[in-house]
Amino acid sequence: MGKLKEAEQLFLETLEKAIQQNYQRAEVFITIRLVAIDLDRGNPEGAAKKLSEIRLKAYEHQDRRYIAEIQRLYARLHTLRGDLPAARVALAEAIDLFERLGMRRELAEARAELADHHARMGAVVPG
Numbered sequence: 001m002g003k004l005k006e007a008e009q010l011f012l013e014t015l016e017k018a019i020q021q022n023y024q025r026a027e028v029f030i031t032i033r034l035v036a037i038d039l040d041r042g043n044p045e046g047a048a049k050k051l052s053e054i055r056l057k058a059y060e061h062q063d064r065r066y067i068a069e070i071q072r073l074y075a076r077l078h079t080l081r082g083d084l085p086a087a088r089v090a091l092a093e094a095i096d097l098f099e100r101l102g103m104r105r106e107l108a109e110a111r112a113e114l115a116d117h118h119a120r121m122g123a124v125v126p127g
Contacts, residue, residue: 004037004040004041007033007037008034008037011030011033011034011037012034014026014030015027015030015031015034018030024057024061025061025063025066027054027057028054028057028058028061028063028066029066031050031053031054032054032066032069032070032073034050035047035050035051035054035073036073036076038050039073039076039077039080042080044077044080044081047073047076047077047080048077051070051073051074051077054066054070055067055070058070064097064100064101065097065101065103067097068093068094068097068098068101068103068106069094069106071090071091071093071094071097072090072091072094072106072110072113074086074087074090075087075088075090075091075094075110075113075117078090079117084117084120087117088114088117088118091110091113091114091117092114094106094110095107095110095111095114098110
């Protein structure tokens, strides 16, 4: 809805509570949303810092859904930084996980993003 400041404030308040209660899955979920806000604002440094923190937690708990979402956010981060090959690798990993998990909407969105990357690089999209 375009109310990034308000959303960010709510997420930060909720994150504080999740940390206090040591609810790590909620920490990852909320931080994923905060990373998306950073990326929407064009803040790659803030996004990168948050991603590295939650990536470890997601892998530690083997939470494949969040790992897939994190990989998709890494793709956005790499795109923002102009590193399209790294973005494509991250998207391919996200797509693989979304497919394995049966997450159809996310899979379709990630595939569309990958097709956009291929078009930007002048490559033919497989499949």
